[in-house]
Amino acid sequence: MRARRWITAVTAGLLAVTMTACATSERGGSGNGEAGGTFVFGAAGAPKNFDPIFNDDGESFRPARQMFDTLITYKPGTTELEPGLATKWESSPDGKTWTFTLREGVTFHDGTPFDASAVCANFDRWFAMKGAAAQSQMIYYGDVFGGFAKNEGDASGSPIYKSCTAQNPTTAVLSLNQFKGAFPAAFGLTSFSISSPAALKQYDADAVSQSGDSFTYPAYANEHPTGTGPFKFESFDKANNTITLVRNDQYWGEKAKLDRLIFKIIPDENARKQELAAGTIDGYDYPSPADYQTLKDQGDQVLIRQPFSLLYVGFNTKNNPKLKDLRVRQAIAYAIDRESLVRTKMPEGSAVAKEFVPPTVAGYADDVTQYPYDPAKAKQLLAAAGATNLTLNFYYPTEVTRPYMPNPADLFSAMSANLQAVGITVNPVARPWNGGYKDDVQKAGKHDMHMLGWTGDYNDAGNFVGTFFGREKAEFGPQDPAMFAELAKADAIPDPAGHAAAYQQVNKDIMAKYLPAVPILTTGPAIVVGPNVQGLVPSPLTDERFVTVSKN
Known part of the structure; x- marks a missing residue:
């Protein structure tokens, strides 16, 4: 995994009550739908800094996108x-x-x-x-x-x-x-x-x-x-955890409708939800799918992005020799009921992933090898591989919500039950996302099996399969050099048609020959704004711009 998707924003304390009252008075806007006013967005964490080249996480990119x-x-x-x-x-x-x-x-x-x-x-x-x-x-x-x-x-x-x-x-x-x-x-x-x-x-x-x-x-x-950009930096009040941007009246394009854009850092998701209900913020990102209906019932707008995120379970072939056998990895793929996961654990708009590239990306292949839910087939493959007594140390993260796994523990429990149903012994290993999980999986490779995912940065197959499997990583243990070579060759083809065709073959081979992981699902997380907010366009890349936002 690239570091960007590993890193979550630095958490900070909640604002003082007096600042809440101040934000309430500031956010009223013009009251008549005309340009002006202040939009307050509830950010999950503080930015690392505001120089785009030194950043790789969403909470840093969000204000930067408005200024650059x-x-x-x-x-x-x-x-x-x-x-x-x-x-x-x-x-x-x-x-x-x-x-x-x-x-x-x-x-x-x-x-x-x-x-x-x-x-x-x-x-x-x-x-x-x-x-x-x-x-x-x-x-x-x-x-x-x-x-x-x-x-x-x-x-x-x-x-x-x-x-x-x-x-x-x-x-x-x-x-x-x-x-x-x-x-x-x-x-x-x-x-x-x-x-x-x-x-x-x-x-x-x-x-x-x-x-x-x-x-x-x-x-x-x-x-x-x-x-x-359409907004200029005014201040970062670290004592009160607020970032304030102001409209750039010399902007080359359509001018921002807002006078001011404030990012109010509220690390706790429940607190963000409460502040939206109270009217002290105008929106926040990644609401829990369990809250969608509640938010809609209170008049808020739950804007669901087009799917461009992918969850997978990966194998570390270094620690467990039995995982080196392709038949064992295929058995695990057949054992997981992905349709049920999507139906019972994920928000609307989610779908089973056939491969490691979303369908909208050039290089997606319709005819990849598929692994539908088939416990009997899984048992047959385990027996043929001499792995009927397979035991897996299955790692999953805690203290984190990602677009592709809104509740990691729930997803883990469902997949663990699937694996145990075909005779695999699962040793659950839970680690905090920023307190052991990333180090154990990404750096030390202590796991046998793990959950991870990705939200695409741009529309190219290499941004997905190249990021996942383009070089040897502790996350997967030793991998086939032929797969590295195939990925590098596809990435180096400048002709768009040839580039896409090469990645289609890569995707077929990854699913049939290599299978270093199992694609589980693809999803589009939501962003929520209040009933009086207009003009926010949800982006599959989480690349929202506030230049078009207004309030009435």
């Missing part, structure tokens, strides 16, 4: 690409050269101009980033661009980025050492937002330091994030 723009963005409510700071883009046939035609008349929040030189300054900054601490925090850059001008610390890999040239103020040309299937979609990732070069320099943006497991970020990341 990317070259390419995603059409609201979809995974489709549309112009951002670039009005158009084109690639050379080999996929190694990308030419961006840029918007004119755009300025950063500090008043400096956005142009091709600014674009290249950002790409050069990321590539030339110095210091092991800074490089270690650039999770997405490492995943997409492979390496740095000088790899330090744990950073490794051959750089994909080569250079950036400002041909003229409105034309930036990006040169790569090799094609990567993530492009062009990855140019829309929030991590690759364009910052003001002047502000980066003025506030010493690259000065990240580390002490033990703690990181210290410079003034740019904490106090002066400077993008081109």
Whole structure:
């Protein structure tokens, strides 16, 4: 698993009663549906900082998306690409050269101009980033661009980025050492937002330091994030746990309808629900599926995203030799009643996953090997493999809610009962998500079987199967080098049709030949807002923008 999906936001204390009263008075808006007013969003945790390149979690990205723009963005409510700071883009046939035609008349929040030189300054900054601490925090850059001008610390890999040239103020040309299937979609990732070069320099943006497991970020990341987005940074009141953004009246696109956008940090989900009912916040993310009807009954709008998340159970073939036998892994796949899980444990809109790529992604294959619920078949395969006495240390996380597993304990209990019904002994091992689970599974590989998942970042098959299985990990133990090679080959094909066809074959082979995990279900989590909120478009990428939001 990539670190982004491992990391949950830093929790913080609830606001004082006096701040609640203040927020109540601020959130009223104009009262007549016109532009203006304040929108208060209940955030689950505090952002790590506000410099997009150093972030990899949703609670950090949410405010950043409102302040920054990317070259390419995603059409609201979809995974489709549309112009951002670039009005158009084109690639050379080999996929190694990308030419961006840029918007004119755009300025950063500090008043400096956005142009091709600014674009290249950002790409050069990321590539030339110095210091092991800074490089270690650039999770997405490492995943997409492979390496740095000088790899330090744990950073490794051959750089994909080569250079950036400002041909003229409105034309930036990006040169790569090799094609990567993530492009062009990855140019829309929030991590690759364009910052003001002047502000980066003025506030010493690259000065990240580390002490033990703690990181210290410079003034740019904490106090002066400077993008081109529809909202500008005003303050982060850590004493009262509120982030305040204000409308950017010089925004190049449609201006924000709100005067102010406040993120109020409320770590407890039940407290967020209560504050929405009380009217002290206007919305929050990932409501429990069990609360959907209650929220609707009180007049709130439960906006369900299109499915782009996937839950799987994975096998660690290192600790348990019997799991090296494909027949044993297939038996487990047949033993799990995924239809029942979706029907009884998941919210509306969820579905059984046939493979490790959602149906909307190019590279999805309709004709993969399937493993319908068949306990008799599972028992036959276990007997044929000499594994009728199989015992599994089955890890599941606690103290966490993820889009693809809203209640991990419930999902574990159902799957554990399925496995025991075919004669498998299950040793349940529960660990807190941030207090042992990630370390035991991701780093130490102490488990035999585990639950994990993924919410896609962009519409490319490599963002799913490449992220899951593209390299050897402690999560799965030793894997077949042939699978790594097949994934790398598919990712390196620049022709879209050939790229998709190669990933279709990869998906077929993963399900038939390798089966390092079992895809369980795909789902779209909800975001909830009050009855007087208009204009919020739920995104399958959890890429919601508040520029269109208003209140009446």
